[in-house]
Amino acid sequence: MSPQEKEAVDAFRRDVVEPSMTSLVVIDFWAEWCGPCKALTPVLEKVTADYTSKGVMLAKVDVDANQFIAAQFQVRSIPTVYAMFQGQLVADLTSARTESQLRTMLDQILRQLPVQSEDSAAEAELEPLIAMGEQILAEGDHERALSVFEQIAEMAPEHPQVAAGRARALIGLGRADEAEAVLAALPEEAAKGPEIERARAALALAREATPVEDLSELEAKAATGDMEARYELAGARMASDRDAAAATLLAMIAEDRDWNEGAARARLLTLFEAVGLEDPWVSAQRRKLSAILFG
Template sequence: MGLSMDEQKAVERFKTDVVEPSMTKLVILDFHADWCGPCKALAPMLEKVAAEYADKGVVLKKIDVDEEKFIAAQFQVQSIPTVYALFQGQPVADLTNARSETQMKQTLDQILAQLPVEAGAEQSPQPEQDVSQFVTMAEQILAEGDAERAAGIFDQVVQMAPNDAAAHVGLVRALVQAGHVEQAQAALAAAETNPAIATDPQIEQARSALELAGNKVDDSELAALKEQAASGDMQARYDYAEAAFAAGQRDAAAEELLAMFEADREWNEGAPKAKLLQIFEAVGLEDPWVVATRRRLSRLLFG
């Protein structure tokens, strides 16, 4: 549809948070902003009325126009507060001028009398299980080198708690380390369709792991890169380090990058250090190998 990635994500969030509830409920959609004084004055009334009308099938949803500019633009919001009533994904009334509790209730009564709104308060989603102990266990197994087993545990955790970002990230990293790059790509793609996961900062760790895996070459190419790196050319050394890590030779990759950093820490705007940090993120900051290698980098940095 010609939408950017951010716009697509905004649409998905709106569908999940607003459109889906509106299929059976009457949604009061409040466009507001933190800096808007009239919005703050109106909010308590909207919350009170929505709570009182919850059993009649009314729910309140809020859209911050600064955070969701694309959605606000689709509704042609020119000023705030702007308040609409939505049913089955479509605006059915402009509630902006209903500034008093009495006016709002009268308007809602009129709308509810005309639409097949499902009575009853919106059901709160069931809380996800606390899976932190399983994530920790899988991380430990991954750090010990059993990527296959770790991937299996992470996959089970994802099924138990689909909104747990750490589990999704761990699954991608474990699959990469086990050599299942295509499965890792599919796992990341699936995670990114979940708005709660796609916007989580932890997802960058999974993207880093896949990016690094994309540098994999066959054994003959790796040997050729190693030979070229022996010449001392910095770019050749960097290319070899990337390929070595993708091939699972993380010690060789780290040795090369640390040596490059020690020789010329400013080369290519500090690329060896940046690559090491990306590797640390992909492997996992608590991994014993990462802890030890970070310590070596710190000694070079601070002498």
């Protein structure tokens, strides 16, 4: 190996291989005389710049000035574009000539590799804070939970879990309109997650629930078998006693699952969504529902 080749190898190790230990390095083999290279360069620069926070960087290798390096990678035509992670080539990106194609390929790669990024670091920082807010929310302290989620929102205003937590805290405080505004302000992509669906279900439940100070008259009417009264009683109970609300709705479904176009089942499913489909309480109630429907 000549001194020039050794210098090129050292530079490649420093500028490409070492950064690839934690980042995904897009390597662009190009030359000044190459027309297609000049057309591709702006695409590579724009997309990799947009993906910087995801742990992606661009390294350009002039094949005329680095013939030894190009030979090691068996570059036979240019432009040739590879992706390297932890010192290993993980993908050939040469076929991606448009922004859309390149983004699609990078997204696929990033889903499969433990690339360190600003986004993942920020997510790791947020996780314990979100968990704390959720715990406070589960304990029923909606005022304190709202304060926690609003503080987290200053760090990540469009994070779906944070927005969902804020919305559910506001719902618990009887501020449904504000909760709706929080959810409506989310970008389209962020608004598709299950946590947002749960918050929307909680909002729908809050709109449906009709708290009643004295349930005795409604309970007496429901005891006669009046389905409308039982439905209203379940709505009144949802605000404070989910066990009683679920029991009322399950009894209604067992008696007449088609009453009012399946209104009791629809309300029960909304309650499940609002509580959270992974919650053990929901799993227990689902088993009861299945026993009624399929037992």
